Amino acid sequence: MNCLWCMEDRNNNLGWSDFFILNKQNGFCESCLSGLQQLSGKRCSLCSRMTEFEQCSDCEWWRNQFKSDPLEYNYSVFQYNSFIQEIIAKWKYRGDYVLGEVFRPYVYAAFIEKFTTQKKNLIAVPIPLSEERITERGFNQAEMLAGFLPIRQELLLQRVDGEKQSKKSRKDRITTKNPFSLEKMVKNPVLLVDDIYTTGTTLRHAARLLIESGCPEVYALTLIRG
Amino acid sequence: MQQNIMENFSELATVLDGKLLRIEEIPFKSTMIELLLSKKLLDTKPAITKTLLTTTCKRCGNKDNRYFAEIPCKKCSRTHLYCRKCIEMGRVMECESLYYWIGPPAIWPTHQNPSSWEGTLTTAQEKAANRIKTAIINQEKEILVWAVCGAGKTEMLFPGISKALERGMRVCLATPRADVVRELKPRLLQAFEGVSIQALYGGNEDKGKDAQFVIATTHQLLRYQSAFDVMIVDEVDAFPFHADPSLPFAQKRAAKQNGTTIYLTATPRQNLKKAINRKKLPHVFVPVRYHGHPLPIPTLKMCYSLQKDLAASRAPSRFLPWLLKRTNPERQLLIFVPTIDLVNRLKTPLLDLFIAHRLINNETELDAVHASDEKREEKVMAFRQKKLKVILTTTILERGVTFPSVDVAIFHAGHDVFDEAALVQIAGRAGRNANDPNGEVVFFHDGKTEAMLEAIYQIKQMNKRGGF
Known part of the structure; x- marks a missing residue:
């Protein structure tokens, strides 16, 4: 078994599972895993950012700006650091699909911890990519993440314009008009899934659209709190 | 407009001849690519092939299953393989093809007096330089230049490179290290002023224009196929060239069939030394530094x-x-x-x-x-x-x-x-x-x-x- 990241041999203790499940490569070695920093300790109850306060300054700002926040809250798994940035770059932009597998147990555990018990009939809705991005990358990273969850996934949203978020400034992002359109109405609570929560604009655009068309509650699960 | 481009084969050939590209890497619109295919100027081959036991990436030659992974592809709505080995050069997938030129070969200019270098060679350097020149003229398959550190290897190449450029040959100087490409580029630009020179390494923009003389990291050769009459590989023994089988693979494929490959090294590894001893690999040895003083002993x-x-x-x-x-x-x-x-x-x-x-x-x-x-x-x-x-x-x-x-x-x-x-x-x-x-x-x-x-x-x- 080789580490998906550094390609070094992961362990020399071959077991029966290795014999029966050939080519099952979905993990990092210990030392590569240690480069991932999970969010821990006190976090903002709304956006999952690590902070001493109940709510962080960003979320405060959001609340002052708009009277009602369409997003109940966001929950993220990892802290942003240069290592995860490298992984994301290779996974998403280079299109190394299988790298996403390393996040499966973490995303699953986060879901179990935060969403299973209280929410019934939750539907996972991945944040879509534009047609252009889809053909370029061959897959949508948010769909892959949503696929790790033990709930139904529906592709309810579609993207209208196609500009990359990461190429825009903070101000541009917050003031852009809603880039999504809704395929059909939902009466279930929705869990939006995406890879990175940076300013929260994308998720709130999607959430607003869902709420306006009658969705009772919208939550978000993201891999990284940027 | 398109018809015009079509008639101008030679310009197209300089861009596409000798390359092996993913469709995104071809600098033309899709309509143009279709036209070239229908006119039998461009051909394709599957990017990843499977036989009963082995899967091969046709771009990097990878056959190691650990470097293949599956992707549920949105383009073709199937789940299939892609190659992880050469993914840094752009992902190659099973549903895709690699494109190569089958039209008339590119014609590169013949230069009257390509070398603008004004230095002189020492006797030891000259001996090696002449040997290299003969190898190029006689289209010998390969030759190893074993020269001590500081022998002035780059200068020894100049007469041979000049000869090749005089004959309108295409030349590549490849090295495993990007640092070395960066260091060589200004020196070569100075030594061959009238010649089109292009430096290729990860993250460099020189990619658009296509030159007769290419300086590249060995990774970049993955995009070439039967392109160079003269292929010079500097520091053959350096990491990662000797450790990664796809690099020698790319280097061999990038040279033309009747082309000459020149290996340079100060410290040949066992396999090369063995080849020399068995007289399988002709070589020329340069034991003196250009200044004529001995090597410092540690x-x-x-x-x-x-x-x-x-x-x-x-x-x-x-x-x-x-x-x-x-x-x-x-x-x-x-x-x-x-x-x-x-x-x-x-x-x-x-x-x-x-x-x-x-x-x-x-x-x-x-x-x-x-x-x-x-x-x-x-x-x-x-x-x-x-x-x-x-x-x-x-x-x-x-x-x-x-x-x-x-x-x-x-x-x-x-x-x-x-x-x-x-x-x-x-x-x-x-x-x-x-x-x-x-x-x-x-x-x-x-x-x-x-x-x-x-x-x-x-x-x-x-x-x-x-x-x-």
Whole structure:
């Protein structure tokens, strides 16, 4: 078994599972895993950012700006650091699909911890990519993440314009008009899934659209709190 | 408009002939690509092929299953393989094809007098240069140039390259290291002023225009197929060329069938030495440096508490006494350590040490550099311009870089990363300038290794063959 990241041999203790499940490569070695920093300790109850306060300054700002926040809250798994940035770059932009597998147990555990018990009939809705991005990358990273969850996934949203978020400034992002359109109405609570929560604009655009068309509650699960 | 381009075959050929590209890499619109396909000017082959037992990536030659993974592809709505081995060069998938030119071959200009180089070669260099030239003229398949560090390998190539350019041949100089490409580009631009030259390495923009003379990292050759009449591979023994089978694969494919491949090295590895001994690989040996002085021979300094010192982020005990008694304290100092961790840990203690003994005036005169250092190029440049007096480094500076007047120290020379080739190369950094042809090379170790002894033996042997 080789580490998906550094390609070094992961362990020399071959077991029966290795014999029966050939080519099952979905993990990092210990030392590569240690480069991932999970969010821990006190976090903002709304956006999952690590902070001493109940709510962080960003979320405060959001609340002052708009009277009602369409997003109940966001929950993220990892802290942003240069290592995860490298992984994301290779996974998403280079299109190394299988790298996403390393996040499966973490995303699953986060879901179990935060969403299973209280929410019934939750539907996972991945944040879509534009047609252009889809053909370029061959897959949508948010769909892959949503696929790790033990709930139904529906592709309810579609993207209208196609500009990359990461190429825009903070101000541009917050003031852009809603880039999504809704395929059909939902009466279930929705869990939006995406890879990175940076300013929260994308998720709130999607959430607003869902709420306006009658969705009772919208939550978000993201891999990284940027 | 399109019809016009179609008629102008030769221009198309210079862009596409000799390449093996993914569709995104072709600099034309899809309608144009379809036209070229229908006119039988372009052809395709599947990017990944499967037989009963093996899967092969047709771009990088990878057959190792560990480097293939599956992707549920949105383009073709199937789940299929993609190659992880060459993914840094753009992903190759099973549902895709690779494109190559089958129209009339590209015609490159013939140059009357391509070389604008004004230097002269020494007798030893000239002998090798003539041998290279003959190999190119006679279209010999391959030849190894074994020249000691500082022999002036690049200059020895000039007559051969000139000859090739006179005949309208396409030339590639490939090396495993991007640093070396960056260093070679200005020198070659100067030496061949009227010739179109292109430098290719990860993250460089030179990609658009297509030149007759290409300087590239060996990775970049993955995009070529039967392109070059003359393929020169510098530092064949360097990492990662010898460790990654897709690089020799790419290099062999990028050369034309009747092309000439020239390997350059100062420290051939076992496989090449064997090929020489069995007379399978013709070679030319250059045992003297261009300035005619012998190679500096490393001295060994045993340090019993080496591990303890390094663990405590201290220089080895015998380092300071040596440092204070150097024959020429004016020389700059290159300090090699085996790991990045040590580079980071030793920087401050060394700064303190150098300042305490007034060997440097302020802390800007010492710096540390390693492979993933963002300011790597800047720091190397600063050292070359003598703004830095001391540089602490990993093996990244072991080869391909020339500093005029340095002393070299290795901390923990017995470490695995310092194999025979690395040690010979590192020792070869010293005494490269005619004005200061000597330099001290000291291995600080806690027990001699085979690699250290072999390296010293090899250096002595080369000096002997050079007539010293």
